[in-house]
Amino acid sequence: MTGLSVEKFPEQYDEYTFTLGERYLKMAQEDLNETDSVREQSLTQMREWIAKHPFIKKCRTDSVFVLRFLRLRKFSVPRAQETLERYLAMRQSFPQWFQKLDPEDVEMKELLGNNQYQILGKDSEGRTVILIELKRFNEERFTSDHQARNAMLLLELLFDDEETQIGGYVVVLDYMDLTMRQLAIWSLTDVKNFMNCVNHSLPFRLREVHAVRLPKFALAIAELAVSCLSQKLKDRIFCHKSMGDVRKHLDDSLLTLDYEGGKQDPEQLKNDFIRRAVEKRQELLLLDEMEIDASRYKSLWHQTTDESIESGVAGSFRKLTVD
Template sequence: MATDLSVNKCPEQYDTYNFSLPERYRKIAQDDLGETDEIREQSLAIMRDWIAKHPSIKTCRTDALFLLRFLRMRKFSIPRAQETLERYLAMRQTFPQWFQNLDPQDETMRELIDGNQFQILGQDSSGRTVILVQLKNFNPDRFTSTQQTRHMMLPLEITFDDEKTQIGGYVIILDYADFTMHHLAVWSLTDIKNIMDCVNHSLPIRMREVHAIRVPRFAVTVAELAMTCLSTKLRKRIFCHKSMMEAKKHLDESLLTTDYEGGIQDPQELKRKLIESVTEKRHQLLQLDGMEIDATKYRSMWHQTSDEDIESGVTGSFRKLTVD
């Protein structure tokens, strides 16, 4: 498929889409998302016409892969896909420190990638894309929460356009081994709430399961705060485990890295592949900054509460936990 990644919302000609994945993904798409060739074609046409006429959207990608991010996430409910696209565009402008200029050649970004905190493990037996997050690999003495969020967006953005991921969704493994108060302290409570709201409403991410492993006691209250920002449906897909051994009962062990008993993937090879992928898609990542929406009316969607206001209701118990 020849893909035009321009941000012109009214191109002279739209790209032509052809489904080229293995048949198992066609079946998943039809069974889980209600996607057929006819529905897909009709939905893309409606989305493109809507973007062309949208008074607040100034520039936007209209290629099939980009629009299918939102259509597949919302199971081809066009109103919900449109709302998520609006929020995605507004989010990028409301929080440019997190989502813009995601340049894999930036020196700081390369240092973060080299830390190997985020690893794309591949697809499991159900066709879901599995991402491993080893939180201990983030250096809180060297980097800020803003830089950590930007680093998180790199593997997400390159998988948003991956059709296997769009259809199969994500399994996220959060390994809290050796996670310390110092790692947590770089985050403000307001930022945590806003990030969770972005995940819940604005990022085109089909979250199938989240497995949190070895969550330390001092982080439980903040984790509970983050959970309150998520939908009931998403909260039911989050599972906590005391150990990786326990978590492996729910995961494809063959996808794990050699850091874990039974894992066979080389973390350094996974890092090499990630660097290769983000470098190859650098132009695509930077081109996202060319999209523009009048975000004024959307900014109220995100929490404007101060940390002090949040702390009055949450941090008292958080502090109690940390000193016990």
């Protein structure tokens, strides 16, 4: 596992070489302000900052890890530093969601077998497309903590994928056949905290979200989730009445055989995902060895009650674009 040391600031670290094709090189330069000189200087600054940080005790310093945050913040080092702090503090503040991402754990194996989260591949614009079929979650067997941890396992697999770091994500949320019981596993407080993590703490370049067939009973939760996002992210969320509307925004070849016009076998996608997770198991578990004095960051997540959140939910989701 070269390049995955959790020492505070190893004397030896990997020398980075850009190995992606011309397409992603152009995207990195034009979209992220990334050049060889900027990247080298920024990596050095980040590593030195980690080494001197009074509250960071252990942290990965390999290039692909640090680039997660630099690319997210378009090589603004101060903003990348802030996100890295939040990411480390988040992992320790909510271990039930972000730690023990073990694909060989009995419960995780069952979750992966349910195939709720599917990596469909890259679209014509070089973005990584993820399909989430909420109906596949077994609410009688699992809790919201399991659902979040399953999502984080998928994301941690992708965070170090450089094409995804540069191209970003397109997420399709299919709410078809979602039940009230499946939705009710999430408290309003947990929704708020999880979405705050997505908004501020995860190295996650969200390009588009396509929500389809959202039932009326889920509207309040959706409104709360969206209210936690920045305006930039809100502008990237689109609501659709049918998957046919979503297909106007996607490459048909990426959809699974479960959808009209789809070409991919969902079972094959599931098996590929599981194999990929097992191959990266040690790297996933090693993430838990990173450490920061999380007590210094308690103010990032204000503890509020479900009642106070519910009274403050606005109608922001209704204002999103609907085909």
